[in-house]
Each structure stands twice: as C-alpha cells, then as structure tokens.
Amino acid sequence: MPKVSDEHKELRIQQILLAASEVFKSKGYEQATLKDIVEEAGMSRGWIYLYFKDKTTIFMALIDYLDAQLEERISTLLKENKGSAHGVLISYFQETSQSIDRLKDSVVPAIYEFCTTGWRVQQVRDYFVNRYIRVTAIFIDVIGKGVENGEFKPTRSVDEIGKYMISSLDGIMLHSLAFGSQQINAVQQVNLLINQLMEMLSVNFLKIMGKNS
Structure with missing residues (x-):
C-alpha cells in the first residue's frame, strides 16, 4: 500500500x-x-x-473529536468575553439551554447509551473515567481563571464546583432525553444551576464590570 x-x-x-x-x-x-x-x-x-x-474505537475517537471541539469552543468564548471566566460560563450555559431540544438529533443519546451499556467492560469504564477527568478539567480551569483574575471568591473548592457543574448538567440532559425537556423544565433547571453556581462562586460583579468596560 x-x-x-x-x-x-x-x-x-x-x-x-x-x-x-x-x-x-x-x-x-x-x-x-x-x-x-x-x-x-x-x-x-x-x-x-x-x-x-472496530466500531468501539471509532466511537471513542468520535467522542474525543467532539470533546476537542468543546475545548476549542471554550477557548473561543474566552476570547469573545475578553478573558472573563464569568462570561464564558454564562455563554456556555446559554448555548446549552438553546441546544437541549435538539439533543435527540445529536450524538449525545448514543454516548449515554454507550456508557450505560458498556460500563461493565473495563476498556469502556476506563475510557469514561479518563473522559470525565478531561472534560471536568476544562471547566475547572475556567473557574480557576476566574479566581485568579478576581471575578470569583468561591465558597467551596474549585474542583468540587467544577464536578458539581458537570454532574448537574449531565443529569439535566439525561432526563431531557428520557422524559422530554418540556416535561422536566430543562431550561429552568439550567437557569437554576447557573444561579447556584454563581452563589458558590461569590461573583465579584464590580470586577466583571471593570473588565467589560
């Protein structure tokens, strides 16, 4: 060849x-x-x-490809929000809310299916553990930047808040797929999650206004 x-x-x-x-x-x-x-x-x-x-390695590569796109999107949001971590989180949550009704037409249902049906397979379990670490690290890094530049004064550890955010979003998306986004009031739940996160982060709005002026 x-x-x-x-x-x-x-x-x-x-x-x-x-x-x-x-x-x-x-x-x-x-x-x-x-x-x-x-x-x-x-x-x-x-x-x-x-x-x-095989099919499994293709699917794992596809998830990695999508996660790389997520990381690129977060980098773009940082630039668009002039380095504001608060701006990144708000923008990301807004985009998530807008996409919830389209989840069933995406690869997301297949990802949940792959995870739930394959968790007994060591290769699959190890893959998702590593993926969880990788994806949560993206948002933990964003929150950490907010702490460094004075936007946030978190009441809990950055690591704990980042993991809470990912777990909560996963739950909202999974329930949206299972029961319908309207049935569970998905958008309202995302908004409630934003409010909870902002409370845990103790947002310094004076600092954020200064960055955006």
Whole structure:
C-alpha cells in the first residue's frame, strides 16, 4: 500500500468520524454497525481498518473529536468575553439551554447509551473515567481563571464546583432525553444551576464590570 501523508490521514480520519457521527445519530450505538459506517463514508472496509479496528474505537475517537471541539469552543468564548471566566460560563450555559431540544438529533443519546451499556467492560469504564477527568478539567480551569483574575471568591473548592457543574448538567440532559425537556423544565433547571453556581462562586460583579468596560 502506498505511503499516505499525515495531512491525508487526518482528512481520511475526519471523513470516517463525520460519517460515523451520522450513523450514530440515526441508529444509536448498539444498532449501528461497521458496515453502516463503511457505506456512509463511501470507503472500502480496508480503508476503515487502516485507522480503526472496530466500531468501539471509532466511537471513542468520535467522542474525543467532539470533546476537542468543546475545548476549542471554550477557548473561543474566552476570547469573545475578553478573558472573563464569568462570561464564558454564562455563554456556555446559554448555548446549552438553546441546544437541549435538539439533543435527540445529536450524538449525545448514543454516548449515554454507550456508557450505560458498556460500563461493565473495563476498556469502556476506563475510557469514561479518563473522559470525565478531561472534560471536568476544562471547566475547572475556567473557574480557576476566574479566581485568579478576581471575578470569583468561591465558597467551596474549585474542583468540587467544577464536578458539581458537570454532574448537574449531565443529569439535566439525561432526563431531557428520557422524559422530554418540556416535561422536566430543562431550561429552568439550567437557569437554576447557573444561579447556584454563581452563589458558590461569590461573583465579584464590580470586577466583571471593570473588565467589560
């Protein structure tokens, strides 16, 4: 097989992940097959196997890809909010509220399915433990920046607040998928979570106003 440049490899991998995303959105994790992904990607099975050994490794790579996009989005929000951690959290929560009704059309249901059906498998359990650490670290870092620049004076540890935020959001999203966002008043719950977080962070609004002026 001829040598393939790193750039070409990245394009191939992205093509596979985008195809996989469409398959997992429509079929979920359990019902999706490698054959479905091969057909959606328009590649031979051999090309797929060149980069991934099975459906599980494709799905994990897809989640990593989405998490990398989240990290990029947080970086962008930091720039848009002139380095304000408070601004980042508010913007992120607003975007989350707006996207809740579209969760069922995303990869999120398949991620929850993969986690709940595969937790007995050591590889899957280890993966999600590491992912939890990685994703919570993104928001713990944001909160930490807010403490450093004087926006926050938290009443609890930054680590504890960050983990509480992620756990609460996960619960809201999972219940939205299970019972419907209207049934559980998801947007109102997100707003309540914002208020709780701001209380725990003891927001210094004078400092924030100074940054935005």
